[in-house]
Amino acid sequence: MTHFSDYRSHTGANPEKFFKSTLFTSARLLLGLNCLEPGQTQSIHAHAGQDKFYFVLEGEGSFVVGGETQAAAEGMAVWAPAGIDHGVTNIGAQRLVLLVGIAPAPGQS
Amino acid sequence: MTHFSDYRSHTGANPEKFFKSTLFTSARLLLGLNCLEPGQTQSIHAHAGQDKFYFVLEGEGSFVVGGETQAAAEGMAVWAPAGIDHGVTNIGAQRLVLLVGIAPAPGQS
Numbered sequence: 001m002t003h004f005s006d007y008r009s010h011t012g013a014n015p016e017k018f019f020k021s022t023l024f025t026s027a028r029l030l031l032g033l034n035c036l037e038p039g040q041t042q043s044i045h046a047h048a049g050q051d052k053f054y055f056v057l058e059g060e061g062s063f064v065v066g067g068e069t070q071a072a073a074e075g076m077a078v079w080a081p082a083g084i085d086h087g088v089t090n091i092g093a094q095r096l097v098l099l100v101g102i103a104p105a106p107g108q109s
Numbered sequence: 110m111t112h113f114s115d116y117r118s119h120t121g122a123n124p125e126k127f128f129k130s131t132l133f134t135s136a137r138l139l140l141g142l143n144c145l146e147p148g149q150t151q152s153i154h155a156h157a158g159q160d161k162f163y164f165v166l167e168g169e170g171s172f173v174v175g176g177e178t179q180a181a182a183e184g185m186a187v188w189a190p191a192g193i194d195h196g197v198t199n200i201g202a203q204r205l206v207l208l209v210g211i212a213p214a215p216g217q218s
Contacts, residue, residue: 007185023188028159031188055164065112077116077140079114101140103210
């Protein structure tokens, strides 16, 4: 396998929901992208036993984490620990591209 | 705690070695920064039982992972699985800023 990946090769759109792709994964850690078109929402949800971060690469989102709601653009990291409700809506005019890490990776339990 | 962090508030320089900071951490996952001034090197090393990624936020580095050496600039993700030798040298004229994730977090075993 290669150990190098350009995130721009893994972006995309899913008109039904939002777009997900995987850059790298192991049992311990999944690193991928979530891409939301303008107005798209990732519904509020929680992961039991998994910690997650978002890192905004492009665009602007309104994030909900626990009881906190905040807009975040390029360069912001958002932390969603296990069991904490979180979600995001693209509130900008361009695609919202998020680097996402989940540890351990989904489907490992 | 807040769930939001701007990476630009956590950059810095360490003339002795390279600069490390933590954005968020749990037992499962550490999310932080490694900042290397021009010419600085993070020596080749490996983590037993921990997977790691680098994501280049600013600058350009020459990365070694396993037997592979590659230059990578902004937008590139580099994957260093457990037990695989990896390191990086700043080969650019500006600071190299890397988002780094390690799962599980150091010091958890």
